[in-house]
Amino acid sequence: MAPRLSAVSLVSLACALECLCGCGTGTQQRRSIASPSAIVRPVLAEQSTGATVPATPATTKSSLAPAPAPAPAPAPALALALALAGRVITIDPGHNGGNFTHPQEIGRLVNDGNGEKECDTTGTAAPDGYRETDFNWSVAVRLHALLVAQGARVVMTRQSNTGIGPCITERAAIGNRAHSAAAISIHADGGPTSGSGFAILIPAPIPGGGDQAIVAPSRRLALALRPALERAGLHPSTYDGVDGLAPRTDLGGLNLSRVPKVFVEVANMQNRADEAPMERASFREGVARALLAGLERFLANG
């Protein structure tokens, strides 16, 4: 039975088809949500994989009807454009605006899956005072809108930029409870002033093997995100990881995740050349679009 398409999905499909005619990544321009915390219904609710091939009807012994012709494989651009439809994506904007004034709440130790760590931290800030949490939130809201426009169901680990936390344990749990197809934590780094570039932090195997199942798919997610960030004009970190990838065992958000997850340290806020663009909305929008393209690629290949 062919999937039923809602009016919204028809719009998405029409746009996807337009992409066959030249928009390349399938990235759409529409931004249609009123609230970043909104969770929308999947566009293609009957397709959990995002595939475009309808389910095959059950066959019976007495059926003499000719078998229906197999549906053509989706064109790459269409597959990319529909890769997010109906999928659950968790966005984890690092830190929170209220963390600065609640050091005791965020400073308590929690089990990060491989030791103990603070519940949450304030994040870094640029020398001029522009805060990492503000950057993270702005990119997250933009990515949320882009994902919803592609038919994804989006779960946010926090609903504003003025609250406290949540703890790193809860940030992981939110993605797990949602059975996310992918989770992405958005950060910026406070690295050496001479260093620049992005680093994608990926889970490395931890004692006990709690993250064993997500090590490989999280790396695939990172490998899908890296070229998208490079196309947006960013470059792999000059000081963290290798070729933009940095395996970690000390991050609760990764250790405790049971769904593919990465942290993206978009740039170094302590480096003047790296940080200046971060304060521009157009740069943050470009980062969000790069993350969208990477997520599309990851799911289309999955």
Ligand SMILES: [Zn+2]
């Ligand atoms: Zn951070």
